Amino acid sequence: MILDLDIGNTLSKWRLKDAESSEIRSRGAVWTREEWRPGADIPDLDVVEAVRISSVARAAVLEETVALLRRRVRHVHVAHSTHEALGVINGYEEPGRLGVDRWMGALAGYQLAGGCCAVDCGSAITIDFVLPGGQHLGGFIIPGLRLMKESLKLGTRNVAIDPESEADELLEPGRRTVDAVNHGIYMAAVSAINRIYSEVCDQEGVALPMLLTGGDARVVSRGVQVPHAVWPDMVYGGLEACFPMTFAERAGKMSGAPRVPEPVALEKIRAALAFSMLL
Ligand SMILES: Nc1ncnc2c1ncn2[C@@H]1O[C@H](COP(=O)(O)OP(=O)(O)OP(=O)(O)O)[C@@H](O)[C@H]1O
Ligand SMILES: CC(C)(CO)[C@@H](O)C(=O)NCCC(=O)O
């Protein structure tokens, strides 16, 4: 079995993948912590022959995790943001400073779709761009839905946006604090994503397919007008592409990869942008 780890600031996601069949056997998430308990937090390591890790947690968390795993598992691969990988050139002035989850997302997106806009809706919402030739432009970071809500301190932090709510409902003015807050932050997130996408496509003269991932991808997806696909395993896709192990991975297949969404024509994006400026 292969254990894939996506260690975020708040949540650490894991999944167990069969090295022979490439099937995902199980998955889970726990709060990011320094002390992992195999068997409780992550699967028992006896069945694991290799681990692949993307971590944006504090260095100490990664060090502890790697130390623990190396004692029990033969192959431990840790992903890093580099100047170049898999045909993508990192757009950061200091490539190592780009969050490795963003880098994994950008690599997976490029491998799947060529040029793309990769959006990760987690603790933070990150929006990264890769041009068809492989140049990563850099991106945008805004607080995620939960962070935005917590920062308001209006006593609404525990009332999450119902992931089943319709986007239309969320775009109406709220008539109680909890709705005003939920609808407000939802609008902030989706309008930023729509606008940023249009601005960058306009600047670069190319309509890019958009891919969405992260804990809030599903609910954000409903409000995003740009054609896009949700890919919950996008960060894992980057790990698969960087450290291919199974037969399918060596053939360039990434688990759960969606069909590439067809972007709307650039002229339409530009017309919508021009129209929104008039309002
Ligand atoms: N069980 C859960 N616990 C906490 N957040 C959850 C849970 N399920 C969904 N979410 C949502 O997922 C978001 C966190 O997303 P994700 O799992 O991608 O995060 P993360 O590990 O915090 O990300 P990051 O890598 O940005 O730190 C939160 O904003 C929250 O609304
Ligand atoms: C932005 C987050 C927190 C998103 O998980 C992560 O990618 C990170 O810590 N990045 C480092 C800063 C940067 O990407 O510029």
Ligand SMILES: [K+]
């Ligand atoms: K993340």
